[in-house]
Amino acid sequence: xxxxxGIDGAFLHLETPETPxxxxxxxxxxxxxxxxxxFHADLQRQMKKRLHLVPVFTRKLAPMPLQFANPAWVAxxxxxxxxHVQRLTLPxxxxxxxxxxxxxxxxxxxxxxxxxxWRLYVIDGLQSGQVGYYIKVHHAVxxxxxxxxxxxxxxxxxxxxxxxxRGTVRHAEPPGMLALAAAALKHDAGQYVKLVRHLxxxxxxxxxxxxxxxxQEAKGKLGQNFSFGPKTPLNGPITGARGFAAATIPLETLKxxxxxxxxKLNDVVMALCSGALRRYLADHGxxxxxxxxxxMPISLRAAGNTEYSTQATLSLVNxxxxxxxxxxxxxxxxxxxxxxxxxxxxxxxxxxxxxxxIGAPWLLRxxxxxxxxxxxxxxxxxxxxxxxxxxxxxxxxxxxxGARMVRYWPLSIVEHGVGLNITVMSYAGTMGFGFTTAACAxxxxxxxxxxxLAALDELVAAGARRPRKAPGVARATGEIAPAALPSAxxxxxxxxxxxxxxxxxxxxxxxxx
Numbered sequence: 001x002x003x004x005x006g007i008d009g010a011f012l013h014l015e016t017p018e019t020p021x022x023x024x025x026x027x028x029x030x031x032x033x034x035x036x037x038x039f040h041a042d043l044q045r046q047m048k049k050r051l052h053l054v055p056v057f058t059r060k061l062a063p064m065p066l067q068f069a070n071p072a073w074v075a076x077x078x079x080x081x082x083x084h085v086q087r088l089t090l091p092x093x094x095x096x097x098x099x100x101x102x103x104x105x106x107x108x109x110x111x112x113x114x115x116x117x118w119r120l121y122v123i124d125g126l127q128s129g130q131v132g133y134y135i136k137v138h139h140a141v142x143x144x145x146x147x148x149x150x151x152x153x154x155x156x157x158x159x160x161x162x163x164x165x166r167g168t169v170r171h172a173e174p175p176g177m178l179a180l181a182a183a184a185l186k187h188d189a190g191q192y193v194k195l196v197r198h199l200x201x202x203x204x205x206x207x208x209x210x211x212x213x214x215x216q217e218a219k220g221k222l223g224q225n226f227s228f229g230p231k232t233p234l235n236g237p238i239t240g241a242r243g244f245a246a247a248t249i250p251l252e253t254l255k256x257x258x259x260x261x262x263x264k265l266n267d268v269v270m271a272l273c274s275g276a277l278r279r280y281l282a283d284h285g286x287x288x289x290x291x292x293x294x295x296m297p298i299s300l301r302a303a304g305n306t307e308y309s310t311q312a313t314l315s316l317v318n319x320x321x322x323x324x325x326x327x328x329x330x331x332x333x334x335x336x337x338x339x340x341x342x343x344x345x346x347x348x349x350x351x352x353x354x355x356x357x358i359g360a361p362w363l364l365r366x367x368x369x370x371x372x373x374x375x376x377x378x379x380x381x382x383x384x385x386x387x388x389x390x391x392x393x394x395x396x397x398x399x400x401x402g403a404r405m406v407r408y409w410p411l412s413i414v415e416h417g418v419g420l421n422i423t424v425m426s427y428a429g430t431m432g433f434g435f436t437t438a439a440c441a442x443x444x445x446x447x448x449x450x451x452x453l454a455a456l457d458e459l460v461a462a463g464a465r466r467p468r469k470a471p472g473v474a475r476a477t478g479e480i481a482p483a484a485l486p487s488a489x490x491x492x493x494x495x496x497x498x499x500x501x502x503x504x505x506x507x508x509x510x511x512x513x
Contacts, residue, residue, distance in 0.1 A: 002073045004140060009070035011139040012061075014368045018240045020110050022117070024136035024411040025425075026103040026246065026434070029403040031131060032159060039131050040087040040122040042401040047085055047120075052167030053153040056141050057084075060116050079116060090125035090132075097446065099123060099132050104244035104445065106134055107411050107436065117141055131403065139413065155398035155405070228381035230288035232281060234419045235385055236378035238438035245435045245445035246409035247452050251426055253460075260463050261327060263334045266390050268459075269431070270294065270337060271330035273388050273422050274319040275455025280448055281321075292319045295384035295418070296337070316384060326459045377417035387412070387421040397428050409434040414441075420448070 004012070015021040031039060051057050059073040090098050102123060111117045117140065123132030142150065156162050229235070258268045274292070281287050294317045320332040371377065389412065398405045409432040410423040419441025423434050435448045442448065 004070040004073065006070070008140040012071070015110070016368055016372055017110065018238055018372055019368070019413070019415050020108065020240065021140065021413055022107075022111055022136045022138045023142075023413065023423075024103075024107055024134060026099070026244070026409045026411060027133040027405050028099075028407040029131045029133055029400060030406050031129070032402050035402070039124070039401060039403060040085070043120075043122060044081050044085045046161060046401050047154075048081060049164050050153055051079060053164070054150060056137060056150060057116055057118060061113055076116065083115070084118060085120045085122070088121050088123045090123060092125075092127075094125040094127040096126075096128075099126065100244050100246060100446070102132070103134050103411065104242045104437075104439070107136060107244060108240050108242035108439075111136070111138055130406070133400065133405075136411070151394060151398065155400055157396050157398065159399050159402050159404065161399075161401065228383060229293040229385040230290040231381065232288060232292070232385055233284050234441050235382040235417050236419065236441065237372065237375055237416050238377075238414060238419050239440050241439035242414070243435075243437040243439045243442055243445035244411060245437075245447075245449040246407075247433045247435075247449040248407055248409075249431045249433070249453075249456060251429050251431050253456075254431055257459060257463065261330055261334075263330060267330060267334040267337060269390050269424050270296075270317065270319065270333045270388060271326070271459065272452055272455050273386070274321050274329060274333060275326055275458060276448055276452040277319065277386065278321050278324075279451035279454055283447070287321060289322060291323075292321045292385040293317070293383070294319050294386050294388045297387075297389045317388075319385075326455070326462045330459065372416050380417075382417050384418055385420075387414075387418055387423075389421070389423045391423065391425040393425045393427045395426065395428060408432045411436045414438045422448075 011021040029039075047057075055073075055075075058075055058077060058079055060076045061071045062074045063071045088102065090102060106121060111119065117138035118136065120133070120135040123134060126132060137150070254265055254268050257263075258265050261268075263271075273294070277292055278287055296315050296317045317333070318336040320329050320336065323329040323332055389410075391410065393408065405427075407430075408425060408427040410425045411434050412421040412423040414421050414436055419438035421436040423436065425432050425434075433449065433452055435442075435445050435452075437445045437448070
């Protein structure tokens with residue numbers, strides 16, 4: 001039995017039918033040449049052999065008495081794979097647009113809390129002959145970095161699946177009320193001790209960052225991030241219906257742009273998202289004079305930490321959408337995000353990822369319902385207009401039941417007041433952009449993916465006077481220009497999900513959760 005951390009519990013208690021709190025991904029797989037089997041059945045068999053590798057897939061919630069504190073995780077070896085691994089077939093013609101719409105619909109459905117909090121869908125019927133693969137996991141179970149670790153258990157780096165040692169999952173009956181209550185009290189007592197012990201460190205860290213000794217230039221750059229955002233069509237109360245759109249860009253294209261403009265990879269990602277928002281809003285109410293603000297998750301996970309939990313915090317970054325020139329906008333975002341990351345780096349050791357939970361379920365659930373029903377999200381200025389998250393992923397091709405993953409796009413959470421989440425993840429030399437939307441805030445999510453690629457063209461063209469030329473770029477549905485990437489068989493054989501160790505540019509080390 002393991003009690004949920006404060007952050008993980010918050011994702012449970014803030015969930016409503018309008019605001020599901022799971023994350024997910026949509027992938028495209030190429031089936032092996034000459035394959036005539038049943039990919040769904042093959043995948044189910046493979047998953048059965050690997051369930052013991054991933055605690056996420058075999059643990060479920062044991063609620064506290066009267067839900068007075070966070071629930072606990074208990075192991076359950078009776079996982080019904082017929083329920084958790086489903087098959088869907090797209091109607092003709094089976095386009096990528098239909099696949100995106102299907103993923104958006106599935107992403108709007110709540111997970112069943114009486115079971116382990118995940119579901120996987122094999123989606124066939126695509127006119128390309130490929131197979132779609134959509135999976136969702138509750139955010140109370142993991143964050144973006146833990147999701148990468150999950151991929152290491154689910155997938156292989158060669159078409160031939162690796163041999164998995166046999167294992168077992170111990171089944172634990174839900175503990176009694178007294179045991180659960182004792183676990184909650186023990187957890188909270190430990191958290192209060194930690195809070196008292198670290199209070200001097202928190203005070204010293206804040207004094208160093210914002211006190212008189214902090215450089216004025218740093219405080220000025222940091223201050224521009226802490227401001228309410230303007231009202232836009234993206235910011236208001238939402239319903240549970242979701243939309244989704246995807247785009248893929250060669251990673252080398254983004255690295256080249258970062259090097260050219262003396263920025264980091266994450267700065268370029270943020271600048272492209274800012275440019276996409278400018279273009280989208282120009283056609284939907286106009287570009288606000290006040291710059292949009294992005295909420296940007298920052299990982300707090302220590303090196304080598306493989307725990308399946310959420311270990312991240314949120315920061316605010318000025319997107320400088322009021323700047324028309326794409327290069328000037330990129331440099332302004334670089335300065336703004338750099339100031340935020342400097343603060344987060346210094347405060348990392350004192351930011352808690354766990355805290356006392358007694359009473360938290362009642363308080364957080366009540367606040368979530370009140371915020372959604374009251375319409376406050378449409379009445380007050382938004383703290384953030386959009387969530388933008390950038391996750392480093394595996395840089396070698398991955399396989400499932402012999403099929404090769406050729407595209408990967410993440411999906412995430414939208415909330416009342418923030419109807420758009422842009423999550424980005426690198427994979428095998430590409431960067432997959434996933435636009436998760438509240439359908440009532442963004443009627444056509446593909447307008448955003450098209451705006452992103454137009455913003456990329458704009459930034460590439462702005463640096464065309466330089467002799468160095470960026471590689472080919474992606475089309476909105478994920479197709480990549482043939483010259484943009486090496487062939488599937490090039491390069492040395494991969495032996496793990498981690499990319500081979502190479503000398504790195506300073507532009508490629510700045511991805512966040």
